[in-house]
Amino acid sequence: MIKLPVIPDERGNLSFIEEIKHIPFEIIRTYWIYDVPGGEKRGGHAYKENQEFIVALSGSFDVVLDDGKSRKTFSLNRSYYGLYVPKGIWRQMENFSTNSLALILASTNFDEADYIYDYKLFKNYVK
Numbered sequence: 272m273i274k275l276p277v278i279p280d281e282r283g284n285l286s287f288i289e290e291i292k293h294i295p296f297e298i299i300r301t302y303w304i305y306d307v308p309g310g311e312k313r314g315g316h317a318y319k320e321n322q323e324f325i326v327a328l329s330g331s332f333d334v335v336l337d338d339g340k341s342r343k344t345f346s347l348n349r350s351y352y353g354l355y356v357p358k359g360i361w362r363q364m365e366n367f368s369t370n371s372l373a374l375i376l377a378s379t380n381f382d383e384a385d386y387i388y389d390y391k392l393f394k395n396y397v398k
């Protein structure tokens with residue numbers, strides 16, 4: 272979990288992310304996940320090369336990370352915290368609150384060949 276800068280202001284707070292400085296990669300792609308129906312899960316895969324940084328810009332959700340040996344759940348519910356997901360980590364997003372908004376910064380362009388969708392293949396890959 273990485274704490275981001277906060278510029279507190281009576282007019283409303285401001286936070287920001289600079290590549291390399293606040294997160295350990297150059298930002299090649301940005302996407303966001305929103306309008307998630309109650310109970311739905313996103314993710315459930317790993318990337319061979321892509322690294323990500325996930326921020327709950329609004330609302331809350333959990334990110335479950337799994338390195339093939341152990342599994343840990345991170346609750347994201349503040350827009351000034353983000354979760355760094357290195358390459359080669361299985362990740363799933365769940366427990367989205369109503370109107371939650373997940374911002375995801377990624378280190379590579381979208382490439383379906385970079386995905387590992389099968390958990391058994393992932394376990395073999397990390398071995």
Ligand code: TYD
Nearest residue numbers: 300301302304312313314315316364380381
């Ligand atoms: P996917 O990464 O599988 O979403 P999640 O991890 O939340 O389940 O992507 C879902 C679909 O969106 C898939 O068809 C690929 C497409 N997609 C893009 O075209 N570009 C992107 O940058 C991303 C993240 C997904």
